[in-house]
Amino acid sequence: MSDTTDDPRLTALVRSLPSTVPFVAPETLEAQRGAPFDARLGANELSYGPAPAAVAAMKAAVGGIWKYGMADNAPLARALSEHYGIDHAHFTIGEGIDGLLGNLVRLFVERGDAVVTSAGSYPTFNYHVAGFGGTIHAVPYRDLLEDPDALIAKARETGAKLVYISNPNNPMGGAHSATRIEAMIEALPDGCLMVLDEAYTEFADAATRPALEPMDPRVIRFRTFSKAYGMAGARVAYGITHPEIAAAFDRVRNHFGVNRIAVAGAVASLAEQDRLADIVARIKAGREELAEIAKAHGLSPRPSQTNFVAMDTHRDGAFARALVAELDRRGVFIRMPGVAPLNSHIRVSVGTPEEIAIFASRLGPALNAIG
């Protein structure tokens, strides 16, 4: 057994899979470069952190960590139910959207089943599809956004079980209108479930959010405490969908997989809507500031409905990659889209004003250094 690929005990599917990590974590990069970043603007985290009340709730929950949580994460299910005004049976709670996507694919995708997404969209979704033997059919972005018409056409053509779209979009930052997304739902072919990833929706204008139709079995919407609520390391997110789809997760998931402190923090976060509004205002101001910084350096910022700004270098992917590497050397962590034509851009998270100032001061020298 010189390589797991050769271990005949593994399933045929697993033997065919690469060993991969969809993302290299910021602290892993810091370990590689041997020093912390001065500005951590690559993972779309909320540098402001969670609400003070959520911090307090999590600290208060530490002492009770010897207790198992609840399979249904009842305190959070109840809080979500009250927040949205819909029954708790519409929610499935899991270890981040990543964990929920894995279970979702497991529920719907058999080996060889078609799944549709966009070239350059969320790679962890593709990772899970490959992990269950599905076949990804990727359509191109259109005008630097995922293209509902192309996604639907491809889903129809391939008989897809799932079609994925993020709104707002990661990594480009823009968003479709609610009516555009609603039209996409109406156009879904029979037998295809729409996966609407709304990880960044709290940062977006209300006009980008389709009305909540939680009895609609055609769509599952994913939201998270990792972004606007500042709890990326906690691993807690949720799907909103038809109760029968939510119940299907209970057939396969790790029922006690969500950390108890995370649940306490999420419940407290959800109660702090004034704080959320304040954070969103700060992020919007930061977006504007980043856009100005981009323009001042000859880059073109994309309109953003998220906590990051994509900036077109007007060069190729190799140039953008060199810029990311040069900023890394100068203590600034950013990322970039992985696929052409998106990869002429860099992607910069809206950090604190201090982090934005660091980015502003180092972008020019970095551009000069790589020519």
Add this chain to the structure above:
Amino acid sequence: MSDTTDDPRLTALVRSLPSTVPFVAPETLEAQRGAPFDARLGANELSYGPAPAAVAAMKAAVGGIWKYGMADNAPLARALSEHYGIDHAHFTIGEGIDGLLGNLVRLFVERGDAVVTSAGSYPTFNYHVAGFGGTIHAVPYRDLLEDPDALIAKARETGAKLVYISNPNNPMGGAHSATRIEAMIEALPDGCLMVLDEAYTEFADAATRPALEPMDPRVIRFRTFSKAYGMAGARVAYGITHPEIAAAFDRVRNHFGVNRIAVAGAVASLAEQDRLADIVARIKAGREELAEIAKAHGLSPRPSQTNFVAMDTHRDGAFARALVAELDRRGVFIRMPGVAPLNSHIRVSVGTPEEIAIFASRLGPALNAIG
């Protein structure tokens, strides 16, 4: 779509699965009975809680929860590597042993593959095997312990991909000697991986622990921070195995699934070996006390190498079930094995001295009440 079973979009396998929760959580039971338990002795939690240093480390980690963790949970991988004196590549870290078991089954079990365990052993393992379409072959306990000979014979007969054994055993509390487990490993048929669940090993005599042979590709050992380290709600556990098997987990797992605060707490816990020794001494004393209480009420305690004591009622499963229900009514949460002949027993966790005193005072009245 009146029932998810009928949703034709779900995979054929998922349509065949029941909606189930392997365990009902203590707080879910409390919600059902409308009041908290006075003694929480049913989930084999550590009522003493984690080490004070671990509590402090978790509280200190709350402020940084806005950051994503690391895919390899590097701080914990490093701490485990130092603790055991073996390379970090031997470890796979996950969201509790439950989460690790799910991924393990996914790696090795295809639809229809045989998997061997014992009737009455850990149900969450069976849940995951069913969830990936494997076929469980269960052999009986022998002398109220899992039977290595029968397990091996059944694995050989069925061509099993996995054979599961817990040592010490849950729910009966006893343990085989290290030499008996080592002989079982030597007897494994080709192509069969042994799943050695050591969730309770820190409470057990050293003579029950096989030598660490981390280059042996025939076995994976699971240990957890849920039991002796008092962090059940944190969801952090690890497998120790051949590096190629550990690496295989990276092909399918939710890389960022473990909570950052949990990692900080686990690292701090591992450093507190004196505290662990103190806890183990307290648990041993509590075991003795529970055994005396059992005897004083005409029950027969099983020898225990864990933080719980199984007590034979010398009656049938219905009687034991009635006793569990009667104690529940009296504010004492315990559990019992689910399968005959184990189910003449009740299973009582070693709580604090106060909880044990509550159990002692209510056991007699409960027995009288049910006759």
